Amino acid sequence: MARRNYHHGELRAALLDAAEALVRERGADGWSLREASARVGVSSSAAYHHFASRDALVRALRRRVLGELGERLSQEVGRTAGPEAGADHQRRLVAVGRTYVQWAVDDPSVARLAFGAGAPAGDEASGSTSDSTSDAATPPHPHDVLDAELDRLVEVGGLPAAARPGADFVVWAAVHGLATLLVDGLARLDDPRAVAREAERVVRAVLTGLTHEAVPSRGWPTPHSAHTARRTERGADK
Numbered sequence: 273m274a275r276r277n278y279h280h281g282e283l284r285a286a287l288l289d290a291a292e293a294l295v296r297e298r299g300a301d302g303w304s305l306r307e308a309s310a311r312v313g314v315s316s317s318a319a320y321h322h323f324a325s326r327d328a329l330v331r332a333l334r335r336r337v338l339g340e341l342g343e344r345l346s347q348e349v350g351r352t353a354g355p356e357a358g359a360d361h362q363r364r365l366v367a368v369g370r371t372y373v374q375w376a377v378d379d380p381s382v383a384r385l386a387f388g389a390g391a392p393a394g395d396e397a398s399g400s401t402s403d404s405t406s407d408a409a410t411p412p413h414p415h416d417v418l419d420a421e422l423d424r425l426v427e428v429g430g431l432p433a434a435a436r437p438g439a440d441f442v443v444w445a446a447v448h449g450l451a452t453l454l455v456d457g458l459a460r461l462d463d464p465r466a467v468a469r470e471a472e473r474v475v476r477a478v479l480t481g482l483t484h485e486a487v488p489s490r491g492w493p494t495p496h497s498a499h500t501a502r503r504t505e506r507g508a509d510k
Contacts, residue, residue, distance in 0.1 A: 284322040287309070288332060305323065305325065330385070339413075344375065349364050361425055361428050361430030365418075365443070365475055369443070373447060373454070419440050432483060435483065435487065443475065446475070447475065
């Protein structure tokens, strides 16, 4: 193994890059911290200065992936927010759904890492994207992007306020469900370009249903995730 010297912070990023490549090759569980270290030309002991274990490396990679996805969703929404959108108030959320599904289809192993059932409690898809070792601004969590767009839809009159509680989980369930069906091969689309159109149909169908739903007197259940729970705790501490 050829040894390499890294400046402060570079080794951590290199290990994350190596771990991401290994996830794409073998999945979330088919590799070790020793292999990731070998990929970047350092010893395992050098890697332990940044990650106490393989699980710690996986958690850090999951946070980075979620941050990158959140940033990508925000960028796509921004590109959709021009005057050409007109009165199509659902268009921004369609962009969120399309981008999410396409990301999962294009990078299934990394998507499984981010949203897999094996994610540790408090650090799964709904966990924090923050990274205490980074000086960069914290990227938005994907759930926060979805929440912001649903709030905006209410503000412009595209969704009744009564339908807003829990709507984020309804939309997420539908979009993530489509992504999972496609990634696992349970549903197929003959034309790769049809992925975006199918995602649009799912998002518009869900939003239309939410717009016209009859809310029961007791309301609907209020789902929670590790991310929304943590966000609530942060709000209570302010």
